Amino acid sequence: MLSNKAKYGLKAMVHLARRQTEGRVLIAEIAATENIPRKFLDVILLELKRCGLLASKKGKGGGYVLARAAEAILVGDIVRVLDGPLAPASCVSRTAYRRCGDCFDETFCSIRLVMQDVRDAIAHILDGTTLAEMAWRTVSEPVLTYDI
Numbered sequence: 001m002l003s004n005k006a007k008y009g010l011k012a013m014v015h016l017a018r019r020q021t022e023g024r025v026l027i028a029e030i031a032a033t034e035n036i037p038r039k040f041l042d043v044i045l046l047e048l049k050r051c052g053l054l055a056s057k058k059g060k061g062g063g064y065v066l067a068r069a070a071e072a073i074l075v076g077d078i079v080r081v082l083d084g085p086l087a088p089a090s091c092v093s094r095t096a097y098r099r100c101g102d103c104f105d106e107t108f109c110s111i112r113l114v115m116q117d118v119r120d121a122i123a124h125i126l127d128g129t130t131l132a133e134m135a136w137r138t139v140s141e142p143v144l145t146y147d148i
Helices: 004-018 027-034 038-050 075-083 110-126 131-135
Strands: 054-057 063-066
Touching: 004 027, 004 038, 004 063, 004 075, 004 131, 027 038, 027 063, 038 054, 038 075, 075 110, 075 131
Parallel strands: none
Antiparallel strands: 054 063
């Protein structure tokens, strides 16, 4: 499940993507416009900055901007920074694998096999969607379907 941290991070990144041609955006504006608690947003944006997705400047003319074009940022990268691995179970994680203590044989574990399919489907969608695509997606657009 997507955490509030990741949800707020995505909302802030979409806000910045929509404003990327206008220069730096104040954190207060993002917080007010997107209805995100300011102190929580501070923590989120600093984490995204540390991972190279955002850049910032303090003082007059300061604020946040995307560190690279929205077309070059994958939604999956943002979610991984803020929520960690996409896998619903640690035994199917590609970056944080941990064997289940109660599993006798992973090769024949039906739970693991289904969770692997879930992980692959999530990764396919999030890693196949750029921040730019997400930023300009509207409710009036048709729902996309994915063959996996």
